[in-house]
Amino acid sequence: MFDTIRAWLSPTRMHRAPQYGRGTHALPNHNEKELFDRASEAFIQGDILSGYTFFLSSLIHQNDPFSIPHLSIERTDEMIRFSLYQGYALIKGTVTPTSLEAYADIALSEKLHVAIKRRFLERDFQLTYCRFSHSEGIIKLSIRLDNGTITPQKIFFPLREIALNADFEKEFIAGEFDESALLDTEHLLPISQNRIKSNYTFMHQWIKETRQSLIGLLSNDNTGMVSFSYLALLLQIDYLFLPHKKMAKNISEKINGYFMDDEKLTEDKNADLEQYLSELESMDIESFTTQFYHCAYTFSPFDQAMHDEIAAFIDESLNKVRWYKNNRSNYVITVIYRYISLYILYNYGLHPSLRALFHLHVEIYASDFFKTAGETPLYDPRTQTFKQNLIAQRVRESIEPYADRYKGLQSFAEHLNYSDLNHFSQSFYLQIKNLDYTEV
Template sequence: MDTIRGWFITPSMHRAPRYGRGIHALPNPDEKELFDLSSAAFVNGEILNGYEYFLSSLIHHESSFSAPHLSIERLTEEISFSLIQGSARIQGKVTKSSLEAHADIALSDKLHVAIKRHFLERDFQLTYCRFSETNGIIQLSIRLDNATITPQKIFYPLREIALNADFEKEFIAGEFDESSLLETSHLLPISQDQIALRYRFMNQWIQETKQSLIGLLSNDNTGMTSFSYLSLLLQIDYLLLPHKKMAKNISEKINGYFMDDEKLTEDKNADLEQYLSELSVMHIDYFSTQFYDSAYTFSPFEQAMHDEIAAFIDESLSKVRWYKNNRSNYVISVIYRYISLYILYNYGLHPSLRNLLHLHVEIYASDFFQAVGEAPLYDRTTKIFNETLIAQRIRESIEPYTARYKGLNDFSEHINYSDLDHFSQSFYLQLKNLDYTEL
């Protein structure tokens, strides 16, 4: 936990991207200090103080939501708290002897019997929390004994109940009648203008991808096709952030492609193509039901070490070299786009690295970001980069962390702006060599 906490020292400047399935805010600037105070309080037997310090360490910095994602009420003999994780709200109470927390999932009498069977099976997969029925309500709950409590013993159970309560409510909304779901008042609707914009760009990206593959699908170009379809689905997931059935299907298609099975790549590509065709004919009325906005307290990702990220970048760049050597120039820019989107989809990242990869996504989808009001980083018509703003964004991502990581340097002067391919190649080489060694 000390290593993980050390990665999240809040910078004085630098914004958290409001895209993807990570936390759309920066960590608490006093997270480490509050965590250490919690540990010390528990050692001294100050149970309520320890919990208050720990819960306070989870409160995000500069959240974009007006309502808090975590509220804490301290009384003389107990602490009450409420935290939001996507579609779920977790209510908890702490006394000197225990912590009890629960999330209301759904009304029992409105649930299909298959869901109840599913909950019984899920109990065997969970470590700390369990499903139960109380007064006709299906709940996910935990109870912790405070006899030997530590911050670590609180973090993992709370994270488990939050992530799984959100997952189960999304699962029900995607597969069954979501009218049975409880505690949904915190979900924020998306404006119709935003829905229309997302719908337009999704269909634009699908048509552009199909057009780019004309003449390739009949040849031996399965790898090129795979990169094109996967990049598109990853971009839809990251930039549009759908929920419910749409999110579930996209996840299944992406993860299904990477399953180690006997299915041919051509067949996997056909599955991806079929789903993209389904998205292209999806009516906007149904499309609009798949979106809402909500805060998150815990990241759904496990923290990745930078060596793992560097190895993936290195492997992907070797594929770029292979396609260059074989004169398959079309797929090169697609692979460059795929690298950043896949890492953002699949790994828990240091805030600086997440911001840098988002910067790369922004450049490749500059028309989308201009449409949502962001200053464009790249003009697709003139093929000109906003070099000044890109350099500023790189500095803002790096400099706040250089005091802790002495080898972490601003690399904005080493970027090649000749064209998108040269930009990406130089950008990823710099990312690969970032030094997160703590001195």
């Protein structure tokens, strides 16, 4: 009876997708599985156009915040025409009963540096389904599929490959060469100057706070603590600001370079991170502004991870927390707790419920940032108090919409420890680790 009254007073809403990080910024189609299955049935029956209609419809997101639809489909009796956005890229395609042909116009050939053209030739060897070509002065990336033995899987991976790689190459050109050579960029929307200025201010504030927190540690044998601090900061900048072009490339290279299995000493890797933070600190706001825009995405850049992988990473990270606790290195404990969510959001493809939950943790640790963005803060760092009811509601909204599909998936809001940030994080991650995503 109590649960019924609580549900009536606080009904669960389908949670919104976080508008941060490198995901699609929208929720998957709630009929995705059913549409995918109907596409398979139509292909088996030889109804190619209906199969493609069901499949393409399965890719349409719920609650897409972008003003232009990220995927448009037009069907006639003889063919289907579609277009989809993936960041910088616009993919246009035509489906007939015998084939699918799709392409993205990358850039005007005459405006491209010869090094870029050479790069396209090398990239062809790295691609599985699509190829670069030159036609009428335009560099294109295209695919062609034969529909003789088509299945939804045989469409998904080629379409995803062309979308992700067209976006990647246009981003690369925009960051390293002349952006005016690029084609089909009218869909990109500018970020408001107020938000740009706010992000710029927060970046400088976070860099200053990180440097101050490490005073007295840099000269000692505390390389692990320094690493966590620098990595958490870069991950936070990448997740909350969502930079593009050269800034995105550099952040990715610094983070991935740190984890590269090479002979470089940790101290040297930390020095590289420190050097890049200095570069960010010296970047003027005009250059900073050019690294941002708003755009729609159809495909996630991540393959969805198994929950066991997420649980294993949490276990490994909590073991590090335990080690630092035992060695009385209390400063780094809070940093590691912040790092865990940010790294998972950066490195793994997540179920929508998990993405919302880890975003919730980021919100709590960056409450001043979200307050400035107009969100209700979930934690007050000055009084060190939590908005417990709101946090519990957000946990329920993230989990309960999926409870019918995963019978063992249950809200854990009542099991969180609100004594302080560290106790909250410890209880939060233990609950996340034990979530049950076994399908009915």
